[in-house]
Structure formats: C-alpha cells, structure tokens
Amino acid sequence: MILRTFGWSFAVTALGLVAALLYGGWVGFGIVAILSVLEISLSFDNAVVNAGILKKMNAFWQKIFLTIGILIAVFGMRLVFPVVIVAVSAGLGPIEAVDLALNDKDRYQELVTDAHASIASFGGMFLLMIFLDFIFEDRDIKWLRWIERPLARLGKVEMLSVCIALIVLMISALYLAPQAHQHGGTHADKTETVLLSGIAGLITYLVVGGLSGFFEGKLDEEEEREHEAEEAAKRSGKPVILLAGKAAFFMFLYLEVLDASFSFDGVIGAFAITNDIVLMALGLGIGAMYVRSITVYLVRQGTLEDYVYLEHGAHYAIGALAAILLITIRFEVNEFVTGLVGVVLIGWSFWSSVRRNRALVASGHKGDGSDDASKVTSGA
Template sequence: MILRTFGWSFAITAVGLAAALLYQGGTGLALVAVLAILEISLSFDNAVVNAKVLDRMSPFWQKIFLTVGIAIAVFGMRLVFPLLIVGITAKLGPVEAFDLALNDQHRYEELMHNAYPMIAAFGGMFLMMLFLEFVFEDREERWLAWLERPLARIGKLDQLPVVVAGGALALVASFWAENPGNVMIAGVLGMITYILVNGLGELFAEANEEDEDGADTSPGHSGPSALALATGKAGFFLFLYLEVLDASFSFDGVIGAFAISTDPIIIALGLGIGAMYIRSLTVFLVRKGTLSEYVYLEHGAHWAIGALAACMLISIGHHVPEWVTGGLGAGLIIAAFATSVVRNRAAGGGGTIGGGDAGDQDARLHSSRV
C-alpha cells in the first residue's frame, strides 16, 4: 500500500536530489531537501482538503488529477508561475524572465517580493472563502463545538462569508497595503474565482445527481447512489477547483522558498518533490478512508486553512515567518487527529464523545459503531 501510493514520490525524490547534486553539489542537495520539507509542512492541510474533494470525483477525474494535475502543480506553479509573475511585473518576456532568474537572482527575488501583496491577497481571499464557507455551515459533527456552534448559527445569514471576507480585505488594503488598489483588485479576483469555480462545480454535481436519480433501477441496472461521483462537467470543475486550491496553497511556499534559495531550479526541484508527497498523501487518505475514520481531521484542516489565509493577509503588511505558518497548520491537524482518536475510543468503549453537542452523542455513538 505504501509503496504503491508513494512509489512515484520516492522515485521523483531520488531523481530530484540527484539532479540537485549534479547542479550545485552538496549545497544544492541540502537546499532541495529543506525546500521539500518546507512545502510538505506548509501544505499538509491541503492534502486533507484535497482528499475530501477527490473522494467525490469519478476514477477518471481522479486519474486526471494525479497525472495532469501533478504536472500543473510541479512545473506550472513551482517553476512557470514565479517566472510569469516576474515577467508581468517587470514587463519581460518568458525567456528574458528566465534569464533574469538565472543571472540576476537578487533582482528576480526583489520583483517576486514586490508582487507578493497581490499574490497574497488573491490566495488569501480564496482560502478565506473556503474556510468561511465551512465554519458557517451547520454540521452534524463539531470539533470545537463551543466555537463552531455559534458560527453555524450566525452563518444562516445569507452570503455571510462574502461579507466577512470582503470586510477583512478592505481593512487589510486600507491599513497595511502600500498599493491598496492593486491589493483590493487581486483580493476581489480571489473571491470571484472561488465563488465561480465552486459554484459551477456544485451546479454540475447537482445535475449529475439528478441524472443518477432518473436512471433505470430495474434488475440488471445500477440504481441511483446516495453519493454520486462527479463525472463530465462536474468532474472537470472539481478538478479545476482543486488546481486553484493547490495554487493558493503554493503561493506561500513559493515566496517563502526565497528565504532559503533564490535559484529557480533549486526552488522548482525542492517544491516539486514536496508537491509530489502532498499528492501521494491525498491518495493515501482517500484509499484508507482516513477522513471517515478520523472525523475531526477535515475540521482541523479547514481551521488550518483559515490560519493560513489570515497569515497571508497579515503578511501583506508584516512579515510572518514560515515556521509560524507551518506550525499553526501542523498543530491544528495534529490536535484534530488526537481528538478524533479520543472520540473513536470513547465511542468504542461506550463513553461520551468530546468536542460535539451533548444532545447528539447517542446518535453519534450508534453511527460510529455502524
């Protein structure tokens, strides 16, 4: 199971480290290893959320995500995206931007940091919308019940995530951004992207479920499923949603990588290896059914996403160390995993389940045993 799931990641790691060794010797090898660890620590919560979405996709679209999606994540976001940003900022062509990255790395880093407020605004607002949509929704399972219960209650107000996210963007742009107009535009585009991609995915998913409901249920035909897997247009928009989500997560890692190395080849190798492990971890979570077994993991991942979104918005005006961002995410997920284990043991032993509503404990005990 481990080798089948992580085999490609192990292979890419070996190739990437060998390439780094040939490219810059022992220094390059060490830098690539550190960057890979950085990417994994910053994006672990991405794997948990990806697994939740991937579980809704048909086998065909899962394969597309794990093949074409990997190419986009590794080469597109970790190599092409920084060059594209520098090219747009400095009004350079792709070849000139690549030449600048190789021969004038200090200027390349400066241009990337100058563009960071807009990058952080776009990615931060996309992730904040994802977080707010989750915490404002009423759910049967609650991890931080004392906080999630009142949030779900006020979440009944229509379009509250848009109101809260828009208010946060306005405050950040007004008080911290050197160029408020650009930050506002980038942040609004991040919100629009989330609403559009997520909305289209849900639209076509509903249409797919309606087709399933109208299918022939006579003997010899498969009847409608309670959880119809997304195919066709629904699968495409879920795939697109996952790619934008991955891009939003990678922004912080790409910028943070410049604290370790300014060489685009080293950055691409290190972050690419990390991205491969995130993909493999996503598959592992889906195949093992980990999210069903440890029900608070999804909650922890979304709270980690909220923390990352907040860090990205704060970083528009103040530097936030990478260890803070990665530590918050990892800490929340570890806490969610630990409380899930406690919950499962309590359910198996006939005890009470912590973290949820007291009135729902008997029903949860029953459902967990089933």
C-alpha cells in the first residue's frame, strides 16, 4: 500500500536529488532536500483538505487529479508561477523573465519580493474564505465546541463570511500595505495593489466555489432520487456521492486553485533559502509530489472517517496560514513558524480524534458522526 501510493514520490525524490547533485553539487543537494521538507510541512494541511474533496469524486476524476493535476501543481505553480509573477510585476515578456531567472538571480529575487504584497493578498483572501465558510457552517461533529457552536449560529447570517473577508481586506490595505513614500523620485504605494489583489482572490473563490457547489448540489438531488443505490453504497463502504462530469470538473478546478493558494507561501518562502529557479523547482516539485501521495493515502485509508477532527485541524491551519500571508504584506514571518503552526494544529486535531475514538470504545458508544458522540471526547 505504501509503495503503491508513494512509489512515484520516491522515484521523483531520487531523480530530483540526483539532478540537484549534478547541477549544484552537494550544496544544491542540501538546498533541494530542505525545500522538499519545507513544502511538505507547509502543505500537509492542503493534503487533508484535498482528501476531503477528492473522496467525493469518482475513480476517473481521482486519476485526473493525480496526473494532470500533478503537472499543473508541479510545473504550473512551482516552476512557471515564479516566472509569471516576475513577468507581470516587472512588465517583462515570458522569455525575458526566464532569462532573468536563470542569468540574473539577484534582480529576479528583488522583483519577486516586490510582488509579494499582491501575492499574499490574493492567496490570503482565498484561504480566508475557505476557513470562514467552514467555521460558520453548522456541523454535526464539532471539535472546539466552545467556539464552533456560537460561530455556527452566527453563520446563519447571510453573506457573513464575505463581509468579514472584505473588512479584513480593508484593514490589511490600510494598515499592512506599505504606504506611499518618496524614494529616488518614485512613489511606492501598495494599498491599491493589496485591495485589487484581495478582491481578485475573493472573486476567484466565489466563482470557482460557487460553480462547484452548484453542480454538487444538482448531483445531490439526483442521489436523493436514487435512495436504494445510496443505501447500497453505504453498505459497501463506498462514498455516497461520487462526483462526475461537470460537478467533478469544477471540483477539480477548485482543488487546483486551492493548491495554488497553498503554494504561495512555499514559493515565496523558498526565496529565503535560494534564488536559483532550478533548485527551487526541484525542491518544491518533490514536496508537491508527496502532498499528492498523502492526499491519496488519506482517501484510500479512510483516515478522515476514522479521525474526524483532522478536517477541522486542517481548516484551522488554513485560517492561520491566511492570517500569516496577510501579515507578511508588511512584516516578515519566519517560514519555520508558518510550517510549525500547521503541524501543531493538525497534530492536535489528530490526537483529539484518537482520544475521541478511545473514549467511544470505552463507553460502548458508536461513532455515529453526531455532536452528542463528540461530547464523549474532548476537553475542547
């Protein structure tokens, strides 16, 4: 099972490290290894959320996610994206940007750093919306019940998550965006950049999430009319809803945009370690492969059903990452802190799930997915 799930990741790791050794010697080898670990630690919460969505898709679309999706994730976000942001921010053509990345690494890093405000604003708003929509939804199982219950009640207010996101964006633009200052005769004011990028992130979330939700809702209606097939699927242990067609396509699109947003901090954080685009692509690409493999492992093992708070922990990590991205518009946050926050939250949710399972077994209570069952845990 491990080899079947992680085989490609192991192979890519070996090839990537050999390529790094040939390209940059032992220094390059070490940099790629560090970048791989950085990407995995920063993106583990991505894998948990991906698994929650991927388990709803049929086998065909799961394969699409693991083939075409990998190409988009590895080559699109980890290789092409760093070049694109430089090209857009500096007004360069794609070929010029690639030439700059390969032959003038210091100038390339300077341009990427200058584009950080727009990247952080876009990614921060997209991830913030994911967190808010999750936390405001009334769920049967609650992890941190003392905060999730009142927030679920507040979530009944229409468009509350959008309003809060816009307020956060406005505060970020006013107080976190670098303000206008005179420097060599030019003005540098990121307020408008932060606002426009944040609105773009919000619109992207609403459009992609809205379309995927619409088609998933349509499929739910069809499933209700096929109650007998549903019950058979339940008895066989298979997911009740297996998305296909348009529903699966928009879910796939949602997953790719989500992965892109998670990649922002990894790509930007990589510049703190190296400004060599080749080593960066190798290291982040290896890490992205493991994120995909972890996603598949979680789906095939049914881990999310066994450890019911994992999804909660991942979304809290998303919320923390959104906050960190917005803070980095003005202040520097160490990548170690970013990765550690996600690991701690997911580890905590995993341990809470283990305690819940033990308590349910000890009490003879079946884990029926209700909030009453979750009371057996928790201390949360």
